Each structure stands twice: as structure tokens, then as C-alpha cells.
Amino acid sequence: MIAEFGHFSLIIALCLAVLLTVIPLWGAWRHNSAAMALAPGLSMGLLVFSGISFACLATAFLQDDFSVEVVANNSNSLLPMWYKFSAVWGNHEGSLLLWILILAFWTAAVATFSVQLPLLVLARVLSVMGFVAVGFLSFSLFTSNPFARLLPGTPADGRDLNPLLQDPGLIIHPPLLYMGYVGFSVAFAFAIAALLGGRLDASWARWSRPWTNVAWAFLTLGIMLGSWWAYYELGWGGWWFWDPVENASFMPWLAGTALLHSLAVTEKRGLFKSWTVLLAIFAFSLSLLGTFLVRSGVLTSVHAFATDPERGLFILVFLGLVVGGSLVLYALRAPAVNSRVTFSWLSRETLLLVNNVVFLVATLTVLFGTLFPLLMDALGQGKYSVGPPYFNAVFVPLMALLIPFMGIGPVSRWKRDSATRWKAELLLPGLAALACGLTLPLLHADYNLWVALALVLAGWLFMGMLRDVWQRLRSAPSLWRGLRRTPASYWGMVMGHLGFAACVIGVVATSQYSIERDLKMEPGQSESLAGYRFEFIEVQGVQGPNYVADEARFVVSREGVEVARLAPQKRRYLASGSIMTEAAIDDGLFRDLYVAMGEPVGEQGAWAIRLHYKPMVRWMWLGAIFMALGGFATVVDKRYRRQRSLARETLNTGAARGAQA
Known part of the structure; x- marks a missing residue:
């Protein structure tokens, strides 16, 4: 029943x-x-x-x-x-x-x-x-x-x-991801409501901006947890593979990031109104597209639900109805919107426009790489594969192009600014970032140009934000009053940008300095990796609640001092008979030591063992957490409640005047 x-x-x-x-x-x-x-x-x-x-x-x-x-x-x-x-x-x-x-x-x-x-x-x-x-x-x-x-x-x-x-990741990851996916429906609904009412003014941006920030923050956390889950659960030591289903969640995040910044311009200056509405439609449409990719059966992935074509056709029709209807309504309403607000090329509006363009190009790049193999297969042109080399080659330069503008944007003024003031504000942060990029990689045995560039860019963003915070607090009568007077939305922006800088450092450092070694090891043997010694002690059988496993015991030491004991497993699940790898990780702020078991090799108790040294890999996930916290912080800003009340009064007054006329 x-x-x-x-x-x-x-x-x-x-x-x-x-x-x-x-x-x-x-x-x-x-x-x-x-x-x-x-x-x-x-x-x-x-x-x-x-x-x-x-x-x-x-x-x-x-x-x-x-x-x-x-x-x-x-x-x-x-x-x-x-x-x-x-x-x-x-x-x-x-x-x-x-x-x-x-x-x-x-x-x-x-x-x-x-x-x-x-x-x-x-x-x-x-x-x-x-x-x-x-x-x-x-x-x-x-x-x-x-x-x-x-x-x-x-x-x-x-x-x-x-x-x-x-895995515990499943308990948390999908609900958070869906909170972000589905949350963009709120921004979409506000945009369509504004189009239906024929009023694309700044008021709808004020109303929808907090909801969009919360949805974006949840999606950030969901993607971060998915990356972390793949890192420790799949046993391959990677954190992102540009899998089509990974891309299905990443594309709405990119479009949502552009939407956040565009909403800020629409709310503050009344600019980009039509463009912001289009981004709201685009972000939610990409969420629906991700649903189609996961549930249509067109993809084979760890993350996908392989289903029958009837389900895929249903969601495809619904996707076409939502996207097509929204775009038709947009085409009918948006051309009537005229903006009389002007700004110079040296202004915060211009920098946020560059931000939007870069994020949109990045989104279209990922969209093309994701859909191209599917389209070619559907057209009978054969099987194509678009993997990490393509995405890294086009996506990484776009992010490198974005960071300099991210450093200038927060300290820029609305409507009009000057290069002279930019120079006065950012010369010292720029020199400090350049010094970090030139000197910090020298601490590693191999000087890496990519790491140096990442440190310059991330340092530029980090130092610029800290200088801007210091300038704001310095002008206040006291530190406490300065902290209280600074709006929560500003702190959210600071946290988001600092988190992005931490992600950049983590991604580049772990990509360039990681060491991986596949070995055949027997109990009693030891191997050295990145200055650490991994000693294979023994293999023992263990019983889980619904599986049995072979568990390897490792002792990791550095210069004769024990630093960790690791116990990776090779599990066999009783109900299905599936064989799974459970990696063992000794985590830290500046490095991870990672051991995974393969298959038994030979008859002498030898196993295929994979050893990893992952420097600063945690910075990616900590940076993503900071970005998400920044998104949540903006919601508590009191000015949104005041603005909604003011917008309501303005709209009601306008309606009353229209009725009298």
C-alpha cells in the first residue's frame, strides 16, 4: 500500500x-x-x-x-x-x-x-x-x-x-548538484515573468539575484563533491576527466557564473537587461540539456542512467518546448527594450562585459566538445572522441585570459574610470604577484613555467583583492565599524574571487608536479616516490557489511620517520560479484599520498600497485568551498530586502498611474 x-x-x-x-x-x-x-x-x-x-x-x-x-x-x-x-x-x-x-x-x-x-x-x-x-x-x-x-x-x-x-559521496553529491541544477529554474522563472509582463527593468534582477547566487553556490559544491568523489573512489587518482556527464553539470555552472555578473550590472546600472534575460534562459536550458544527456541513453558513463529511447524523446521534446518557447517570447519582447545608460571603455561595466564574453565562449567550447561526437554518430559519420587534450587546449587559455580582468574589476568604478587610477591601485599587487611567480617555483627541484604563470595570475587576483579590502577598512573610523559597514555581498565577492585563485593554484600545481607510478609489488618490498618510502607490509582478508576484500597494508615514511599507514582494498561485493578498488589516501594541505590496488600478479603474492604523489590537490576543493560560501554570503545582505520593498512600491505606483491615465 x-x-x-x-x-x-x-x-x-x-x-x-x-x-x-x-x-x-x-x-x-x-x-x-x-x-x-x-x-x-x-x-x-x-x-x-x-x-x-x-x-x-x-x-x-x-x-x-x-x-x-x-x-x-x-x-x-x-x-x-x-x-x-x-x-x-x-x-x-x-x-x-x-x-x-x-x-x-x-x-x-x-x-x-x-x-x-x-x-x-x-x-x-x-x-x-x-x-x-x-x-x-x-x-x-x-x-x-x-x-x-x-x-x-x-x-x-x-x-x-x-x-x-x-559511498558517502553519493549521499551528499546528487542532492547538492540538483539543488544547483534546479535552482536555476528560479532565475529562469523570473526572466520569463519579466518577459510576460513586458518590463525588463532592473527590478527583476534585484528579485532574482539572491536566488541565483544560492543555486550557483549549491552547484559549485555539487561539482566539487563530484570531483572529490571521482578522485578517491574510482582508483585512478584523477579529479576531472572532461566526461560528457561531468560537462553536463559544468556548462550550467559556467553560464550561471556569467549570469551572476550580468545580474550585478543590470541591478546596479540598468544595463545588459536583454542579455541577462537570455543568460537566465541559457543557464536553465543547459540544466535541461544535462538531464537529457544523463537520461536519454546516448551516453555511456559512470554518472549516466542508461535508459530507453522513449524517455530520451520525452525529455528532448520538453527541452525543445521550454527552450523554443522561451526564445520566441524573448524575440517578441526583448527588442523593445532600450537602455539609455552609457559607460566608457575604462569602467567596471566593460570588465564585467569581458567576463560575460569569456564565460560564454568557454561554455560554448565545452558544449561543442560534448555534443560533437553525439552529432557525428547520429549523422552516421562514425565514432569520434573529444577528450582532455581538446578541452585543455581551449579552456585553459580562456581562464588565463579571464584572471587579469578579475583582478581589475573589483577595484574599478562604475560608468567611468582611468588607467592612472588602475595603475595606482594595482601596481604594488602586480609587482608582488610577479615576485611570487618568479621565486616560489624555485622551492621545487624543477622550475616549471606553467606553475610560475599560475602563481603570477593567482597572486595578482589574491593581492588585488586584499589591497581592496584594506583600502575599504582603512577609511573606516575603526576596524570593527569598517567590518560592520561593509555589505555581505562584497565579502561574498571577495571569497568567491579568492577561492577561484586557490583553485587555479591547485589545478596547475597538481597537474604539473604530480608523480604516478604503476608497480608490481610483493609484501616486504618498498618503493620510493617524491622523497617518501612506501613499504608493502602484507595483504589480509577483511569482511565488510556486504563485501569481502583483500586489504594491503603500507607504511609510508620520510627520512626514516613514519608519516602514514595506508590500507587500500580490492573489494568483491557479495550480491552482484562486482570487483571494486578502494584507494587509501593520506591527505594534507600541501600534498596527498595515494595508493590503489590493481589485480594479483603471479603466484608469489605480488599485486599491481599504483602510487601517487599529488601536491596541493586539496586547494582545488577548498577553493570551490570558498566560492560556494561567497555565493551564500550574498544572500544575507540586508539591501536585497530593502530593494525588493522599494521595487514593489515603485511598481505599484507605476501601475496606479497607468490606471489613472
């Missing part, structure tokens, strides 16, 4: 989503306040029934109800309880239900925390989000029912969850 109750709740959620799409939008068209006022209540109902449906599916997993097809295919009675719960979204049907729940959560959050918005605007925004919910709920109910039964013929036990997904 639990499965049927969950299915019924999902049907009710679809009905509520249809009502949320139609009634408030009709009310906005007819200026019917009663119809528009139903939008928040319908949004909460959508969240409640989506939550009930998700809870029912989770209960089926936790109770080992193998009469439910998705439970039988993705769980097992031996699976630990926490993995049974995370197995809810470790498959196509369950992850789609999680997507729907998070979309309902975002919709209800907008309804709850946007009470200061004009009712007309709020009704349109929630109707657009309701329309998106209708698409995904229909997708779930008609092609991907998570509550389908295996009756008769219920198996005695399940097939088990994919061993790659039996």
Missing part, C-alpha cells in the same frame, strides 16, 4: 502543478487578484505531496520491499541502511523523483520568502515554475514510474546498488 499511496501522491502533485501553471497565469492576464493569490498555496501543496511521494519510495527502500521494481533493481537486504536510503536516488526513477522534490522545494521557497513581491510578479514566477514541474512530473508518471510493481514474480532479494555508488 505504501507504493500505491506514493503513486497517488505523485498524481495529486501533477494535478496541483497543472493548477499552479494555469490559474495564477490566467489571473495575471485577467488581473484577478483571487486567482493570483492561490499561487503560494498551490506551491506549498506541490511540496507536500511531492514530499509524501518521496517519503513513500524511501520507505520502500528501507523496508526492502522488492515487489517495487526500482527497489529490486537497486537495493539488497545486505546493503547498509544509509546506502539503502541514498539508493533512492541512485537510479533513474528515484533521482527524477528527487529532482521533482527539489523543484517543489524551490517553488515553495520562492512563495514563502518573496511575499514582498508584487502579487502580479509572484503569480507569474510561480506559474512558470509550475509549468516546469508539470513537465517533470509527467516525465516521471508516464515514462519513469518509481512505484511500478513486480507482481507476480517478486524476487527474494534485490540486485544490489551499483558498488560505485556505495
Whole structure:
């Protein structure tokens, strides 16, 4: 009965989503306040029934109800309880239900925390989000029912969850990623609402900017966790492979980063209004494209859900409807928008425009590299592979081009600035960054030009931000008052840029200085790597909750002093018989020591062993965390609440004047 109750709740959620799409939008068209006022209540109902449906599916997993097809295919009675719960979204049907729940959560959050918005605007925004919910709920109910039964013929036990997904990373990574993916639907809904109302002024940017920052921050954390998960779980020692499904989450992040900066210009100066709307449509469209790539069966990947073509066709049609309809509406409304605000070529507006162009080119570069093999295969032109060499060759120079502008942008003035002032502000940071780039690589045995360049660029960004912070605080009567007077959005920008600098250093350092060695080792042997000595002690059998494993024991020392004990494993899962590698890592701020087991070699107890030395690899993930924290910090800025109230008063005043006229 639990499965049927969950299915019924999902049907009710679809009905509520249809009502949320139609009634408030009709009310906005007819200026019917009663119809528009139903939008928040319908949004909460959508969240409640989506939550009930998700809870029912989770209960089926936790109770080992193998009469439910998705439970039988993705769980097992031996699976630990926490993995049974995370197995809810470790498959196509369950992850789609999680997507729907998070979309309902975002919709209800907008309804709850946007009470200061004009009712007309709020009704349109929630109707657009309701329309998106209708698409995904229909997708779930008609092609991907998570509550389908295996009756008769219920198996005695399940097939088990994919061993790659039996990891704490699965518990956190997909929900965070979906919070970012789906969160861009809010910016999309505000953009479409602005187009429907024919008012592409700065007010919609003020309303949507905090939501966009939160979605971008969640997506940043999700991508970071995915990179970290691949690093320690797959056993290959890498952190990014430019996999098409990795790109599917990275492209919305790139477009969302451009959107964040464009929203800042639209809010502050009333510029780039049409362009900002287009970026909002583009960012959410890329989220939908990622959904299609993962769920259509066109990709074979660790991250992808291989599904039947019917599902892929459904999401492709929905993608075409959303993107096509949005672009048609944009083509009808956007040309009427004229901006009378001017700015010089030496100004913050110009630098943010360069930022947008670079991020858009980077997004299109990744999009082309991801879709090109699929298009050529679909056209019958053969199998093509676009891998890391292409992406690194075109993406890395774009980021290197971006960083100098990132250093100048925060200290620049709106509307008009001068090269003389830039020189006065940034000469010392530039010289300090150049000194770091010339001297710090000398600490390593091999002077690396790429590391030197990365240190110059990251140092330029880091020193410039610190100087700007110092200048702001120095002008205040006291340090404490200076900290209190500085808006949270400024600190968010500082954290985001410093985090980006840390990512650059981590990426380049680990790419250039990493050492990897594949060896055949027997117990009692030792090998040296990057000044560390890895001694292979023994191999022992261990028993896990649903697996058995061969566990190697290593003692790592440096100059005769023990620094770590590592125990990598080769696991065999009992239900499926799958063989998995579990790497062992001694982590640190400046280096990781990484050991992974391969297969047994010969009859003397020898094993294939992979040793890694990874310098500063943690800086990438710490930098990403700083960027995400910067995104969250902007939301607590009090000025957004004041601006929303002011915008509401302005809009209501304008509407009253229009009625009198």
C-alpha cells in the first residue's frame, strides 16, 4: 500500500502543478487578484505531496520491499541502511523523483520568502515554475514510474546498488548538484515573468539575484563533491576527466557564473537587461540539456542512467518546448527594450562585459566538445572522441585570459574610470604577484613555467583583492565599524574571487608536479616516490557489511620517520560479484599520498600497485568551498530586502498611474 499511496501522491502533485501553471497565469492576464493569490498555496501543496511521494519510495527502500521494481533493481537486504536510503536516488526513477522534490522545494521557497513581491510578479514566477514541474512530473508518471510493481514474480532479494555508488559521496553529491541544477529554474522563472509582463527593468534582477547566487553556490559544491568523489573512489587518482556527464553539470555552472555578473550590472546600472534575460534562459536550458544527456541513453558513463529511447524523446521534446518557447517570447519582447545608460571603455561595466564574453565562449567550447561526437554518430559519420587534450587546449587559455580582468574589476568604478587610477591601485599587487611567480617555483627541484604563470595570475587576483579590502577598512573610523559597514555581498565577492585563485593554484600545481607510478609489488618490498618510502607490509582478508576484500597494508615514511599507514582494498561485493578498488589516501594541505590496488600478479603474492604523489590537490576543493560560501554570503545582505520593498512600491505606483491615465 505504501507504493500505491506514493503513486497517488505523485498524481495529486501533477494535478496541483497543472493548477499552479494555469490559474495564477490566467489571473495575471485577467488581473484577478483571487486567482493570483492561490499561487503560494498551490506551491506549498506541490511540496507536500511531492514530499509524501518521496517519503513513500524511501520507505520502500528501507523496508526492502522488492515487489517495487526500482527497489529490486537497486537495493539488497545486505546493503547498509544509509546506502539503502541514498539508493533512492541512485537510479533513474528515484533521482527524477528527487529532482521533482527539489523543484517543489524551490517553488515553495520562492512563495514563502518573496511575499514582498508584487502579487502580479509572484503569480507569474510561480506559474512558470509550475509549468516546469508539470513537465517533470509527467516525465516521471508516464515514462519513469518509481512505484511500478513486480507482481507476480517478486524476487527474494534485490540486485544490489551499483558498488560505485556505495559511498558517502553519493549521499551528499546528487542532492547538492540538483539543488544547483534546479535552482536555476528560479532565475529562469523570473526572466520569463519579466518577459510576460513586458518590463525588463532592473527590478527583476534585484528579485532574482539572491536566488541565483544560492543555486550557483549549491552547484559549485555539487561539482566539487563530484570531483572529490571521482578522485578517491574510482582508483585512478584523477579529479576531472572532461566526461560528457561531468560537462553536463559544468556548462550550467559556467553560464550561471556569467549570469551572476550580468545580474550585478543590470541591478546596479540598468544595463545588459536583454542579455541577462537570455543568460537566465541559457543557464536553465543547459540544466535541461544535462538531464537529457544523463537520461536519454546516448551516453555511456559512470554518472549516466542508461535508459530507453522513449524517455530520451520525452525529455528532448520538453527541452525543445521550454527552450523554443522561451526564445520566441524573448524575440517578441526583448527588442523593445532600450537602455539609455552609457559607460566608457575604462569602467567596471566593460570588465564585467569581458567576463560575460569569456564565460560564454568557454561554455560554448565545452558544449561543442560534448555534443560533437553525439552529432557525428547520429549523422552516421562514425565514432569520434573529444577528450582532455581538446578541452585543455581551449579552456585553459580562456581562464588565463579571464584572471587579469578579475583582478581589475573589483577595484574599478562604475560608468567611468582611468588607467592612472588602475595603475595606482594595482601596481604594488602586480609587482608582488610577479615576485611570487618568479621565486616560489624555485622551492621545487624543477622550475616549471606553467606553475610560475599560475602563481603570477593567482597572486595578482589574491593581492588585488586584499589591497581592496584594506583600502575599504582603512577609511573606516575603526576596524570593527569598517567590518560592520561593509555589505555581505562584497565579502561574498571577495571569497568567491579568492577561492577561484586557490583553485587555479591547485589545478596547475597538481597537474604539473604530480608523480604516478604503476608497480608490481610483493609484501616486504618498498618503493620510493617524491622523497617518501612506501613499504608493502602484507595483504589480509577483511569482511565488510556486504563485501569481502583483500586489504594491503603500507607504511609510508620520510627520512626514516613514519608519516602514514595506508590500507587500500580490492573489494568483491557479495550480491552482484562486482570487483571494486578502494584507494587509501593520506591527505594534507600541501600534498596527498595515494595508493590503489590493481589485480594479483603471479603466484608469489605480488599485486599491481599504483602510487601517487599529488601536491596541493586539496586547494582545488577548498577553493570551490570558498566560492560556494561567497555565493551564500550574498544572500544575507540586508539591501536585497530593502530593494525588493522599494521595487514593489515603485511598481505599484507605476501601475496606479497607468490606471489613472
